[in-house]
Amino acid sequence: MKRLFLRFLILVVTTGLLFTSSCSKEGGDTIKVGEFASLTGKEATFGQSSHEGTLLAIEEINAAGGVLGKKLQLLTEDTQSKSGESATVVNKLVSRDGAVAILGEVASTRSLEAAPICQQSKIPMISPSSTNPKVTETGDFIFRVCFIDPFQGTVMANFASKSLKAGKVAVFTDVKSDYSKGLAKFFKEQFVKNGGQIVAELDFNGGDKDFKAQLTAIKAANPDAVFVPGYYTDAALIAIQARQLGLNVPLLGGDGWESEKLTEIGKDAVEGHYFSTHYHPDVGSDLSKRFVDNYRKRWSGKNPDALAACAYDSALVLADAIKRAATTDGTRVRDALATTKDFKAVTGNITINAQRDASKAAVILQVKGGKFKYLETVEP
């Protein structure tokens, strides 16, 4: 019995080795770029928008002749909006598929899962829109092309105290999400610095359906506004139940709110609320206008959101770095990425700073008539 088991084990190991070695052949006439995104699940629209943006960028780069004389090949993996899945798929992209760089994710929790793997394998990773500072702190191979939450939290805190003239604010945090916890922390710090008062702090778990208990407690604290740094599904249900309980104050959110699902689920309950994000098609350069046109053409009339734009930029920044490095070697590409300066991108000019973050402006949008209306741009 023991021998049989041993034989079986040997068989498994050898077939496994054969399989990996045949798959990870380097070279060829394409450059493999790995992408991991939440194409399904709770934050599905994040992954879908990002994927559409990334794919558009890759197709445009290839149409213009590719990079280093080779075409880029995008390998996409779905994280299903679940924890644990990102590590699995990124491991596969890096060790089995031989991706030279990794693009993704939107949710900070999932980027944080994949980052150590890329760091260890010395494969550069660019997150298009994870805003938690911890993501790039993982190591020197991890980059992002968006702003970080200390900035986003400050922007919304200033908006609450200056534009909304709110003195008392309640904060309602998703304790399951690094993004939400980080954003809540930086919002609170700035809001208190502005002389405001945090009157209630309550928690929920992403994916909850019933928020009435916490919202009742928030209502009892009588705030002028409520900061809800969650993702769109939860935010929409929170807005509905807040309205049912007669909590009729503005709700504020971050870039996690940006999805057509917010208005689809929340309907009139999300009307009038505000959130900050990376980009709005109404403002921006000629580059942005061209991006919007091409995106609409490619994806049958769909309007791009901020996450699509950030993902598009992440692919462009990567292609630019590979070009400057003149090789796909991980360390050389990393060095090229780190010296990205004034790169003209859709969401603004990208300069990668010493923390490997991009310092960019934020926009504040308001939900009006089921659409996201541009209010103002805040420079860093």
Place this chain on the structure above:
Amino acid sequence: MTEFFQQLINGLALGAIYALIALGYTMVYGVLRFINFAHSDVLMLGAFAAYFLAPVVQSAGTGASVFSAIFIVVIAAAICAVIGMLIEFLAYRPLRQRPKLTVLITAIGVSLFIEFTGQHKAVFGANTKPFPKLLPESTINFGAVSMQSNDVVILLFTALLLAGLWLVIQHTRTGMAMRAVSFNEKAAVLMGVNINRIISFTFGLGSALAAVAGIFYAMRSPGIDPLMGMKPGLYAFVAAVIGGIGNLPGAALGGLLLGLLETFAGGIPGVSNYRDGIAFAILIVILLFKPAGLLGRIQPEKV
């Protein structure tokens, strides 16, 4: 004080839903002595049935009205009753004579199968879907305490269903047969009870209640997805155990208790994150002092 009453209303409405689900767990336990973990997924299927039925029914009739809502709920409950009976027929009946553990594991398998099939693109997809309005909604205000018309409907309807269920089990021949099977399976067979038919009926009844609970749950927070049954399912299971598994009034009591506990714990800043933990801590404490659950001994009648 206002906050207290508001939380009381929130908790009762949530508890009523848990109670409805708990009845299904406890009935199946009564006749088969095992926990049907797929019950929480039948709840999800009920909500999805209503999601697909509502546009059809409402466009044929007068939009969201009481009549169309009842129609939708009845059809969804009927669909889920059939699904419940099918699950029993396909997955549990062939294992009837096997150890209970086998059936229990199968139940977990059925549950995962439904959840992950539901998440497939070709079925429901994993995205959260907006649940349509089934009834015209309004808010009733008592001073600063506000109550949704939906919550009133949920509470009244749950009370009605509980009373109906009690009548079925205590005053019909089928109900008597259910109690007989629960009391002693072999003796019931000898007395001429068709055991397969009774077990099918129990599954159908429990699944219909789960469908109604699923629709109520979706009416309170109108975003549904294939995993929406997991949390209320878990809570209802705990409610059934707290009340004394196999005991119908116990399940209802346990459901209300848990709904209130979750709501009151959730309303305390700093504690709101630990409400699930608190609910389970209470479960442990109750079982330490009353191992059969709150009503597990006082009420020997089981189904």
